[in-house]
Amino acid sequence: SQQGEEDPQALSIQEGENATMNCSYKTSINNLQWYRQNSGRGLVHLILIRSNEREKHSGRLRVTLDTSKKSSSLLITASRAADTASYFCATIGSNYKLTFGKGTLLTVNP
Amino acid sequence: SAVISQKPSRDICQRGTSLTIQCQVDSQVTMMFWYRQQPGQSLTLIATANQGSEATYESGFVIDKFPISRPNLTFSTLTVSNMSPEDSSIYLCSVAAGVSMGEQYFGPGTRLTVT
Numbered sequence A: 001s002q003q004g005e006e007d008p009q010a011l012s013i014q015e016g017e018n019a020t021m022n023c024s025y026k027t028s029i030n031n032l033q034w035y036r037q038n039s040g041r042g043l044v045h046l047i048l049i050r051s052n053e054r055e056k057h058s059g060r061l062r063v064t065l066d067t068s069k070k071s072s073s074l075l076i077t078a079s080r081a082a083d084t085a086s087y088f089c090a091t092i093g094s095n096y097k098l099t100f101g102k103g104t105l106l107t108v109n110p
Numbered sequence B: 001s002a003v004i005s006q007k008p009s010r011d012i013c014q015r016g017t018s019l020t021i022q023c024q025v026d027s028q029v030t031m032m033f034w035y036r037q038q039p040g041q042s043l044t045l046i047a048t049a050n051q052g053s054e055a056t057y058e059s060g061f062v063i064d065k066f067p068i069s070r071p072n073l074t075f076s077t078l079t080v081s082n083m084s085p086e087d088s089s090i091y092l093c094s095v096a097a098g099v100s101m102g103e104q105y106f107g108p109g110t111r112l113t114v115t
Helices: none
Strands: A005-007 A012-016 A019-022 A033-035 A044-048 A055-058 A059-068 A072-074 A086-094 A099-100 A104-109 B004-007 B010-013 B019-025 B032-037 B042-050 B066-072 B075-080 B089-097 B103-105 B110-114
Touching: A005 A012, A005 A044, A005 A086, A012 A019, A012 B004, A019 A104, A033 A059, A044 A055, A044 A059, A044 A072, A044 B103, A059 B089, A072 A086, A099 B042, B004 B089, B019 B032, B019 B110, B042 B066, B042 B075, B042 B089, B075 B089
Parallel strands: A012 A104, B010 B110
Antiparallel strands: A005 A019, A019 A072, A033 A044, A033 A086, A055 A059, A059 A072, A086 A099, A086 A104, B004 B019, B019 B075, B032 B042, B032 B089, B066 B075, B089 B103, B089 B110
């Protein structure tokens, strides 16, 4: 079963705008990760946030984690057309197995 | 980080046949996984490929349908057996890496279409 549920399922914005994607999960976690997938290709690891962290930055990415609400958000600032991709959150379980959310398809229009 | 390659990158196969997908990593890794991504869906873990022993399959996946080999710490294969159109998916291998092995690195995927 899916651990993470992203919303929105699809998001379309203009270049330069910010994009926010949300993820909810069901069980306790050690960390939560965000991945990007371009057009049905392999996944790229974006950022990992640990359960004792509330916010993390990496370049134009900002991730928050609220363990009391079992939710996380990914913010991409000053979006570019090259950011067009599907974004997935994932939680890690026993033996390092990842459980993925359904993903958000982000389209950034030039 | 680890660099992962997969072969083939895509294939179109007839139902009833089998396809073996190869995954090669540029360094030795302990944990290697195989995922399936059905059209328009998220990723689902098929199995953990264990070096020197049988793979560990997730619920809903069986060895007869998805036999896996892991002869060493840099290589694994996944076979999709007796294929049907429902097997049309992207198949991805990944490895656990990073300081705490919490990050996973993915291959580029194999896009399989079964006709």
